[in-house]
Amino acid sequence: MGGESTTRTAPHSGGSTSSGPVGSRTGQRLSGAAVALGLVLFLAGFGWAALTYRPYTVPTSSMAPTIDAGDRVLAQVVDGDEVRRGDVVVFTDKTWADNVPVVKRVVAVGGDTVSCCTDGRLTVNGRQIEEPYLPEGSPAEIKNFAAVEVPEGRLFLLGDERQGSLDSTAHLTDAAAGTVARGAVKARVDAVVWPMEGMLERPTGFEPLGALSRPGPLSTIGWLIVVGAALVLGGGAYGPIAQRVTRRSRPESAGDR
Numbered sequence: 001m002g003g004e005s006t007t008r009t010a011p012h013s014g015g016s017t018s019s020g021p022v023g024s025r026t027g028q029r030l031s032g033a034a035v036a037l038g039l040v041l042f043l044a045g046f047g048w049a050a051l052t053y054r055p056y057t058v059p060t061s062s063m064a065p066t067i068d069a070g071d072r073v074l075a076q077v078v079d080g081d082e083v084r085r086g087d088v089v090v091f092t093d094k095t096w097a098d099n100v101p102v103v104k105r106v107v108a109v110g111g112d113t114v115s116c117c118t119d120g121r122l123t124v125n126g127r128q129i130e131e132p133y134l135p136e137g138s139p140a141e142i143k144n145f146a147a148v149e150v151p152e153g154r155l156f157l158l159g160d161e162r163q164g165s166l167d168s169t170a171h172l173t174d175a176a177a178g179t180v181a182r183g184a185v186k187a188r189v190d191a192v193v194w195p196m197e198g199m200l201e202r203p204t205g206f207e208p209l210g211a212l213s214r215p216g217p218l219s220t221i222g223w224l225i226v227v228g229a230a231l232v233l234g235g236g237a238y239g240p241i242a243q244r245v246t247r248r249s250r251p252e253s254a255g256d257r
Contacts, residue, residue, distance in 0.1 A: 053074045074191050091184040107157065116144060
């Protein structure tokens with residue numbers, strides 16, 4: 001009668017606020033798949049690493065500068081029969097240290113003859129070995145030692161810091177002439193992970209004497225973890241990003257004024 005008649009119409013769909021998931025269905029499915037795949041890769045990488053590698057902290061500087069005192073390394077679990085010249089290995093031997101893992105470099109294997117020094121270099125099977133991993137300007141050995149014939153199934157090991165390393169040269173008078181059984185090897189060092197020095201350099205000086213060991217799968221494992229984490233983060237970020245884009249692109253309705 002005297003009052004003003006008003007009518008209200010339902011707002012257009014463009015001005016309504018959806019309570020459902022943000023983004024297209026294709027985008028939602030792809031983001032979910034990315035998160036799922038990322039979790040698989042991420043967990044697979046850590047699982048593979050746990051089965052393949054063991055962490056060790058090196059307490060002394062006998063392997064400097066390759067590995068300094070206090071460095072954290074990752075060593076691939078290997079059988080002693082897989083060890084080759086130039087490998088840096090972790091082993092236990094009661095004549096060296098009682099139940100304490102020791103880290104040294106293999107310079108000769110069963111059947112080799114090793115001696116030092118010829119023209120200031122280590123000699124294996126009559127060949128002078130280039131050792132670029134030694135501290136700059138340091139000798140291959142601080143004292144000469146007569147030729148040692150390494151028995152089959154055993155290894156001759158030296159530290160990279162020859163002046164302070166208690167290695168095979170400190171055990172030459174033992175019954176095994178300083179050698180260690182292959183079976184004593186627990187793992188082969190692949191990388192220094194703290195500080196992040198990365199993979200050990202290949203000991204190419206031993207290559208003329210035979211094939212070198214191949215690096216373990218640490219690089220592949222690292223990529224699995226990195227890619228997996230990226231997929232999880234990217235897939236998880238889809239929803240918030242789509243929501244922000246939707247808010248910016250939504251037209252203003254009459255009720256918003």
